[in-house]
Each structure stands twice: as C-alpha cells, then as structure tokens.
Amino acid sequence: MYFDYQNTGVGVPDRFADAHQRAWTRLASPGMWWTSTEKIDIAAETRNAENVRDEYRNSLSPSIADPPQKVSSTLDESILEAIYRITTDPARLSRDWFNTLIERGVKDTHYVELVSVITTVLSIDDFHRGIGIDLEDLPTPIKGDPLRRRPTSARDEGSWVNTVPPAQLDPVDDDIYGGRDSAPNVIRALSLVPPEVRALEDMHEAQYLTYAEMGEFVNLDRSLSRAQIEFVAAKVSVANECFY
Numbered sequence: 001m002y003f004d005y006q007n008t009g010v011g012v013p014d015r016f017a018d019a020h021q022r023a024w025t026r027l028a029s030p031g032m033w034w035t036s037t038e039k040i041d042i043a044a045e046t047r048n049a050e051n052v053r054d055e056y057r058n059s060l061s062p063s064i065a066d067p068p069q070k071v072s073s074t075l076d077e078s079i080l081e082a083i084y085r086i087t088t089d090p091a092r093l094s095r096d097w098f099n100t101l102i103e104r105g106v107k108d109t110h111y112v113e114l115v116s117v118i119t120t121v122l123s124i125d126d127f128h129r130g131i132g133i134d135l136e137d138l139p140t141p142i143k144g145d146p147l148r149r150r151p152t153s154a155r156d157e158g159s160w161v162n163t164v165p166p167a168q169l170d171p172v173d174d175d176i177y178g179g180r181d182s183a184p185n186v187i188r189a190l191s192l193v194p195p196e197v198r199a200l201e202d203m204h205e206a207q208y209l210t211y212a213e214m215g216e217f218v219n220l221d222r223s224l225s226r227a228q229i230e231f232v233a234a235k236v237s238v239a240n241e242c243f244y
Helices: 014-028 035-060 077-088 095-103 107-129 194-206 228-238
Strands: none
Touching: 014 035, 014 107, 014 194, 035 077, 035 107, 077 095, 077 107, 095 107, 107 194
16 A cells, blocks of 8 residues: 555654555546656656755756656657756746647646646645655556646736636536635636646645645644644745745
C-alpha cells in the first residue's frame, strides 16, 4: 500500500495518507490530455529535475543551464524543458517563455495538466523530505485513453492560458468552484482541465485548509494554531519565490 505513515515517528494525520493515495491513483490513471504512462514520465522527470535545481537557479539565464540526463522515453524536448524550468526555477518563468512553448507545439491544455502533475508530485515529495522518509515509488500506469474534453466556455481572461468563468461552467464541471460565484485566480488557472481543479482542492484541504476555512480567521481543529499555519504558509511561499 502506498503512503503508510504509521511508523515514521511523526504524528501524520490520516487525511494526509488518504489524500496522497488518491493523488497517486490519479497519477496512475489516464488524464484529460496525457496518457497514464506520460503522466508518470512527467513525475519521473520532475524528480529528475531536482538534481539540477541549484544549477538552474544559480545560472545567469535558465536557458543556458545544462539539463539533466533525461529518464523518460515518451516526452519531447519542449515538454522536458517545461518540466525542468517549472520544477527548478519558477520565479523566472515569463509569458514570453510560455508563448514560445506554444509556438513550438505545446498545447495549452497539456500545459495546464502538466503543471498540475508537477505541483502534486513536488508537494508530496517535499512532505516526505520534510519528515525525513524516502520518496514513494511512482505507481504503475493504468491502461486507458485520455478523455480529451476542453471546456466549451474557456476564454481569454488575461491569464497565460484560457480559463472558465464561474458563471459559464459546463454542467459536468459545475462543482469545480464549489458552487461559488467567484474563484481565486490560482484556482481558475487550472480550469481549462477541470479534474485538476478538483485535484488541487483535494490536496489543498488535506495539507492546508479547505477553501471555506481560508476565509475564517479563527483557530481550527489542527495541531497548529491558525496564526502558526499562516506563518508556515508564508515562509513556504517566500522560499518558493511565489509572486502571490
């Protein structure tokens, strides 16, 4: 069984193992645009990029940093570049760089799902590093084809990729914003691939707070106080050079 935190010596709440197991099931399954094998290759290359994190961040320009020796056989060079850049040096990503990827044939839908896979793997792996345990083995791919369904009302709202306004969700996706008539940009950024919005909320709730709890500045039933939770969150954002 994946993600058995019982004997780690750290009091890990059950919700972490449950959410991480669901994430690994999603990773092993065909996505909206990527096959399961491609998704697991993306995960493997995300881990591979950790070997060159310092080289990318310390280089005068990330375009001149030497990439790692690739470990996947299914991903082309543009996708590998995206994985390495997003994983190692996100603070220097730019819209011009993104537009270059699109001009080279990377689809916006594939990019959004790629970002979601990368952030999920990094989040879980960094949790393992934080509590001092080995990384979980990547899962075995589950056969099947991607669904390949693009939301009908996705449009340019000023982001790098098209997004879906809360009032214009397709019926099959009407749950992704929790019935709210607004949604933060960090959530809407994944709305071109609706299952990834659900995946983000699942991980967000387990490792941080529910979206509803984020607006309630009171102590919750957690080991840390709300002030301590926000302090840790702010320090992590600074360490990751998050522009938010």
